[in-house]
Amino acid sequence: MARTLPESDQDWSALNQREESPEQVHLPAWGWLAMAFGLAFWLRGPLAGLLDGPAVGTWTTVFVSISVQALPFLVLGVVVSGAIAALVPPGWLARALPRRPLVAVPAAGLAGVALPGCECGAVPIAGRLTARGAPPAAALAFMLAAPAINPVVLVSTAVAFPGRPQVVGARFLASLATAVVVGLLWARLGREAWIDRNRRPNLEGETRWRSFTQTALHDFLHAGGWLVVGAMTAASLQVAVPRSLLDAVAGHPVLAVVALAGLAVVLAVCSEADAFVAASLNQFSLTARLVFMVVGPVVDLKLIALQTGVFGRRFTLRFAPLTLAVAIISGWAVGWWLR
Amino acid sequence: MTDDQTRSLLLVVLGATAVWLWWSGEALNYVRPGLAPWLLAGGVVVGLLGLLPPLGLLGQEGTAQADRHGGHHQHRGRVGWLLLVPVLVVMVVQPAALGSYAVASRATVPGGGHEGGFQPLAAPVRGAVPMSMAEFVTRADRDPDQSLAGVRVRLTGFVAPSEGHEGGYRLTRFVIFCCAADAEALQTVVRGDATPRARDQWLEVEGTWQPRPPAAEDDPSPPAPVLHADLVRPVAPVRPPYEYSVQFSG
Numbered sequence: 001m002a003r004t005l006p007e008s009d010q011d012w013s014a015l016n017q018r019e020e021s022p023e024q025v026h027l028p029a030w031g032w033l034a035m036a037f038g039l040a041f042w043l044r045g046p047l048a049g050l051l052d053g054p055a056v057g058t059w060t061t062v063f064v065s066i067s068v069q070a071l072p073f074l075v076l077g078v079v080v081s082g083a084i085a086a087l088v089p090p091g092w093l094a095r096a097l098p099r100r101p102l103v104a105v106p107a108a109g110l111a112g113v114a115l116p117g118c119e120c121g122a123v124p125i126a127g128r129l130t131a132r133g134a135p136p137a138a139a140l141a142f143m144l145a146a147p148a149i150n151p152v153v154l155v156s157t158a159v160a161f162p163g164r165p166q167v168v169g170a171r172f173l174a175s176l177a178t179a180v181v182v183g184l185l186w187a188r189l190g191r192e193a194w195i196d197r198n199r200r201p202n203l204e205g206e207t208r209w210r211s212f213t214q215t216a217l218h219d220f221l222h223a224g225g226w227l228v229v230g231a232m233t234a235a236s237l238q239v240a241v242p243r244s245l246l247d248a249v250a251g252h253p254v255l256a257v258v259a260l261a262g263l264a265v266v267l268a269v270c271s272e273a274d275a276f277v278a279a280s281l282n283q284f285s286l287t288a289r290l291v292f293m294v295v296g297p298v299v300d301l302k303l304i305a306l307q308t309g310v311f312g313r314r315f316t317l318r319f320a321p322l323t324l325a326v327a328i329i330s331g332w333a334v335g336w337w338l339r
Numbered sequence: 340m341t342d343d344q345t346r347s348l349l350l351v352v353l354g355a356t357a358v359w360l361w362w363s364g365e366a367l368n369y370v371r372p373g374l375a376p377w378l379l380a381g382g383v384v385v386g387l388l389g390l391l392p393p394l395g396l397l398g399q400e401g402t403a404q405a406d407r408h409g410g411h412h413q414h415r416g417r418v419g420w421l422l423l424v425p426v427l428v429v430m431v432v433q434p435a436a437l438g439s440y441a442v443a444s445r446a447t448v449p450g451g452g453h454e455g456g457f458q459p460l461a462a463p464v465r466g467a468v469p470m471s472m473a474e475f476v477t478r479a480d481r482d483p484d485q486s487l488a489g490v491r492v493r494l495t496g497f498v499a500p501s502e503g504h505e506g507g508y509r510l511t512r513f514v515i516f517c518c519a520a521d522a523e524a525l526q527t528v529v530r531g532d533a534t535p536r537a538r539d540q541w542l543e544v545e546g547t548w549q550p551r552p553p554a555a556e557d558d559p560s561p562p563a564p565v566l567h568a569d570l571v572r573p574v575a576p577v578r579p580p581y582e583y584s585v586q587f588s589g
Contacts, residue, residue, distance in 0.1 A: 060432050068369045228424050
């Protein structure tokens with residue numbers, strides 16, 4: 001068998017194939033890059049004028065904010081992902097984890113307590129865990145639970161709702177329940193073919209350092225590119241849909257819950273901050289605000305984009321609606337008990 | 340140049356942009372100050388990842404076998420190029436902090452929950468009590484003891500248009516929790532300023548609150564508090580531009 005480069009190099013060599021065919025322009029990819037920067041600087045004046053309109057100004061600020069806010073968490077995620085690729089032997093996870101989903105999924109969900117941070121980091125980690133042989137249901141439960149029930153998020157929830165510790169408990173319960181239920185449903189109904197496994201670098205026989213760097217590079221470029229897609233979508237919807245629409249439905253018991261679930265998807269706020277946003281939505285019932293905090297860390301526009309990048313489109317088409325439904329029901333049920 | 344080098348260039352440019360945002364303080368237009376050092380760390384790691392291949396530090400190529408799905412990868416590799424979009428936006432437009440045009444859909448009212456009562460006001464400085472917009476609006480809307488009544492206060496914010504027949508303009512501050520995507524606007528109506536003020540002009544306003552009973556806890560949009568200004572001074576935009584708690588925790 002021929003020795004070739006791992007996938008991540010192939011990705012980029014795709015850009016060079018244009019160069020290889022003689023009838024096309026001989027401009028390597030870095031040339032395009034330099035041209036893009038040159039053009040951007042040359043057109044700076046007119047472009048800045050064009051992008052100066054009020055709606056566009058808000059769009060650029062929100063878009064850059066989501067990107068900038070997510071970058072450190074994404075970097076943390078791909079570094080952990082690289083470490084998993086380098087240090088965890090293939091097949092070890094499959095042997096080490098309990099075989100029965102009824103044990104493995106709740107355990108993986110609870111393990112989410114150990115990953116402080118935001119939801120962006122958890123996606124590449126879960127992708128790497130499945131690539132290393134962990135059962136998808138367990139890795140997905142971890143991915144859903146980690147950004148919602150880690151200590152940093154629980155503390156910020158307690159700070160956002162002073163004097164109401166039951167909100168922290170309710171959030172913990174509803175989020176963990178969401179992760180476990182989605183994980184168990186996936187164990188029962190999920191198909192292996194829905195997860196795109198072609199998108200990982202082949203690391204067989206590589207040194208640890210090279211496994212680490214290749215994985216981190218590969219994951220960062222894939223997840224990062226998709227994150228930008230998510231940030232652009234979220235910024236567009238934020239500018240296009242006025243939030244005052246929410247006030248119209250705040251008093252309705254059912255519509256209020258649906259509206260705040262939708263707001264959580266559109267806002268794409270990081271999970272460390274969503275409790276403060278929820279606390280400020282005080283025209284809504286506590287149940288609706290709990291649903292907001294349960295949906296936000298598991299389904300939002302940047303997460304949908306990230307998951308598409310890591311697991312593929314066929315996966316996301318099924319996983320995102322399932323998770324959204326389970327999160328709403330779970331938040332609603334716990335919120336009802338909270339009253 | 341190979342494509343490895345192009346990829347490296349992309350990552351170094353991205354990392355450098357993140358570091359520059361931190362270094363110049365522009366990052367504060369987008370995220371809360373606590374996140375800025377993490378942006379620096381993230382930018383450094385991304386830049387190092389980009390520098391590894393040209394420095395020959397990627398490690399020896401192992402015996403990885405050919406991946407036979409190469410055809411699928413051509414599209415996926417390109418998604419990484421989208422990372423250039425935020426870089427170009429930052430370089431070309433340098434998006435400013437959120438301003439008056441973003442207010443419309445983001446106005447908020449601080450909640451109650453002050454069973455223990457409010458703390459006493461800070462001491463006046465040069466004839467007025469300086470306070471954050473969050474403290475002013477929270478006291479105005481929620482304090483049953485009306486601690487603001489008759490007190491000269493000093494507020495800083497930018498000008499946003501008033502609504503309906505309330506007159507004057509609305510002095511505004513955004514409060515953010517994590518990044519500007521979750522920003523909410525705190526506002527007070529300013530009356531008694533004879534000079535017309537341009538939208539988004541930053542002002543320091545001294546004056547007294549027009550007393551009214553606390554807003555009902557479940558009122559989604561009580562009218563904004565009103566400040567009768569007796570001294571208004573244009574100031575440079577405040578850095579950092581945002582406040583970081585929607586509620587003065589008195």
